[in-house]
Amino acid sequence: xxxxxxxxxxxxxxxxxxxxxxxxxxxxxxxxxxxxxxxxxxxxxxxxxxxxxxxxxxxxxxxxxxxxxxxxxxxxxxxxxxxxxxxxxxxxxxxxxxxxxxxxxxxxxxxxxxxxxxxxxxxxxxxxxxxxxxxxxxxxxxxxxxxxxxxxxxxxxxxxxxxxxxxxxxxxxxxxxxxxxxxxxxxxxxxxxxxxxxxxxxxxxxxxxxxxxxxx
Amino acid sequence: xxxxxxxxxxxxxxxxxxxxxxxxxxxxxxxxxxxxxxxxxxxxxxxxxxxxxxxxxxxxxxxxxxxxxxxxxxxxxxxxxxxxxxxxxxxxxxxxxxxxxx
Numbered sequence: 001x002x003x004x005x006x007x008x009x010x011x012x013x014x015x016x017x018x019x020x021x022x023x024x025x026x027x028x029x030x031x032x033x034x035x036x037x038x039x040x041x042x043x044x045x046x047x048x049x050x051x052x053x054x055x056x057x058x059x060x061x062x063x064x065x066x067x068x069x070x071x072x073x074x075x076x077x078x079x080x081x082x083x084x085x086x087x088x089x090x091x092x093x094x095x096x097x098x099x100x101x102x103x104x105x106x107x108x109x110x111x112x113x114x115x116x117x118x119x120x121x122x123x124x125x126x127x128x129x130x131x132x133x134x135x136x137x138x139x140x141x142x143x144x145x146x147x148x149x150x151x152x153x154x155x156x157x158x159x160x161x162x163x164x165x166x167x168x169x170x171x172x173x174x175x176x177x178x179x180x181x182x183x184x185x186x187x188x189x190x191x192x193x194x195x196x197x198x199x200x201x202x203x204x205x206x207x208x209x210x211x212x213x214x215x216x
Numbered sequence: 217x218x219x220x221x222x223x224x225x226x227x228x229x230x231x232x233x234x235x236x237x238x239x240x241x242x243x244x245x246x247x248x249x250x251x252x253x254x255x256x257x258x259x260x261x262x263x264x265x266x267x268x269x270x271x272x273x274x275x276x277x278x279x280x281x282x283x284x285x286x287x288x289x290x291x292x293x294x295x296x297x298x299x300x301x302x303x304x305x306x307x308x309x310x311x312x313x314x315x316x317x318x
Contacts, residue, residue: 032307035307040301041225044299049231056235056241096269097295099270
């Protein structure tokens, strides 16, 4: 879902750059108040893992592929604020070093995947966990829904930006982006759940770091 | 197993690097946005980047495409580990808990 330069007009780019900068500066302040010592390596590992996993495209249908975005996963592991910073780091390195996603388009890409994707993943996961309690299947359902919805909503926001830029009409690009990302989101949900179950079995304390640190 | 409890982050980093090793196996098909851009005929609006560093996840100067992809993946994974940890070190909360000097 990395938008190259040329798809988004200057006005839409500026708006998303400003919105992203606002979100990120708030995120920096929150991380500054909340991030505990033990979360330092978790932030590094999350950024590394999400970058590597994003390279692994999987085929969905009709000669189309998708890959993990990781916004929901980052939010679940680190909370939304550190999660936003991790996703922004990944997107910035991809744009500057790997020419994946445009430079002007880094604004929309950060807004879609690091701000919207993380917030939607976070709200979905927290809401469902509260509803379903601390059971394993509750975590599975919440993780899957968070992954799926974060991708679908991010793709719809990207579609709105494309339409506002005059690149493709609303009525065309909105359903097209939504449909293909409803499929890609299944992969996102499955990978998110797999990582959560792995951590639940191997290092459940890492899943609790966030709660512990926000209570401290 | 004690080392893995203490150095779990190293195990996590190794896992991420292992994923990067798998990158040549990734699906070569266009992603969701590229598919829509091709189908709806706006793919040609994409502009070429003004500069290229490790464009297309191919490490420059390496002939073998799989090796170039793996090198690009390992490079990016290490950079993001450093960037993520560095940001966290810089921004972490201080003062009200014992800090580990490193």
